[in-house]
Amino acid sequence: GQQVKQSSPSLTVQEGGILILNCDYENDMFDYFAWYKKYPDNSPTLLISVRSNVDKREDGRFTVFLNKSGKHFSLHITASQPEDTAVYLCAAYQGTGSKLSFGKGAKLTVSP
């Protein structure tokens, strides 16, 4: 079954707004959590990631929050811009293997 689950497959936010994308996981051995961004007709690229020894990582307008007890992590995007319009894929990884498990993706549209 799906080890990493994304809710809200499609979201729209106005330019300048704040957006939260959520992801839940089942495997409590996961120790690395990431968000990838994918534009149409392009390949996914890593946006931001965090290891399980911290509960937050910030990179400019993007912040990952990790809630290990709740098996949940989220991506917060502030000051949304039209170029943020893309599909966002959450992913998780267990250190003893080499398989990155992806969620189904969430399509974000930032409207002017």
Place this chain on the structure above:
Amino acid sequence: EAAVTQSPRNKVTVTGGNVTLSCRQTNSHNYMYWYRQDTGHGLRLIHYSYGAGNLQIGDVPDGYKATRTTQEDFFLLLELASPSQTSLYFCASSDRCSQNTLYFGAGTRLSVL
């Protein structure tokens, strides 16, 4: 940044056809992966490899074979293609130190008629 090149970029075949998708990475990465992307399913791992000659089964391996001939080259084989294998296929690689950061190729769009 890793360079991952997939070929062909687009392929059309018929049911029962034989298809080989190629992937080459030029950054000396140990790990290589084949994913398929479908609407409503996100990225699903088909096969992956730790290095030349190694093959690991992913989450959706049925109907696919793979072969890692060199550190650079990873092939995905569909020996009897079916319409359910119509999809966008991505190859990716990562290195031993940062296994969790994947560098993806541009994708191969396969249509099985």
